[in-house]
Amino acid sequence: MLDDTDRRILRHYQHDPRLGPADLAELAGVTPATCARRLDKMQASGVIRANRAVIDWRALGYEVEVSLRITLDKTQPRAFDEFMQDARKVPDVVEIQTFLGRVDLRLSVIARDMAHYQQIYRSAILTLPHIADIEALMHVARIKSDEGLPL
Incomplete structure (x- = not known):
């Protein structure tokens, strides 16, 4: 400790x-x-996992962030594994989280604008396997984003 x-x-x-x-x-x-x-x-010991650059993706022209709450078809035995394997390959997906409850996963997707998001959604997100339901939440503002721990 x-x-x-x-x-x-x-x-x-x-x-x-x-x-x-x-x-x-x-x-x-x-x-x-x-x-x-x-x-x-x-x-x-793994307490410090990495040193990394934190890049402001808005400074690089990405203006849209969307959270996609996804429920998978759990009647398929490999639904989670196959979905996550393919979702990891989508370059515009910057975060994947899994949950217990009604929603199985959340994807955080960034895009340059709404037209770019629509293209990502149609060509990369909707083609992911085993999606039973999907809900998009448009990001409006980041109120707090702090990776520091209260040590």
Whole structure:
């Protein structure tokens, strides 16, 4: 488990993973060697999964985001596996979530505009296997989007 020192390091690291070990160590109140060793340990144990670039897809011309709530035909034994295998191949699907309940999956789809979304929907989404029902929710605003944890 994590101790208070690990939490201090993570608290600062999650807000700016570009910080070098010396700067991060200073903010966390530890030596650079301790900071580097603990970061390595947290990466090896899977606490820190990745460092990645977060790209603003709107800056790249994607103006439309739609959540598709999908119910699958569960009479087919491989419905989930086959659907997810094919859904992963659609480049405009940026997130896939599974649920227990009436809705089986949610796809988050981005498009440049409504005409582009309609083309994606018709050619890539509706052709996915085993769809019993689909509901589209047009994204209007992102009120909160925070991947940081309250450490």
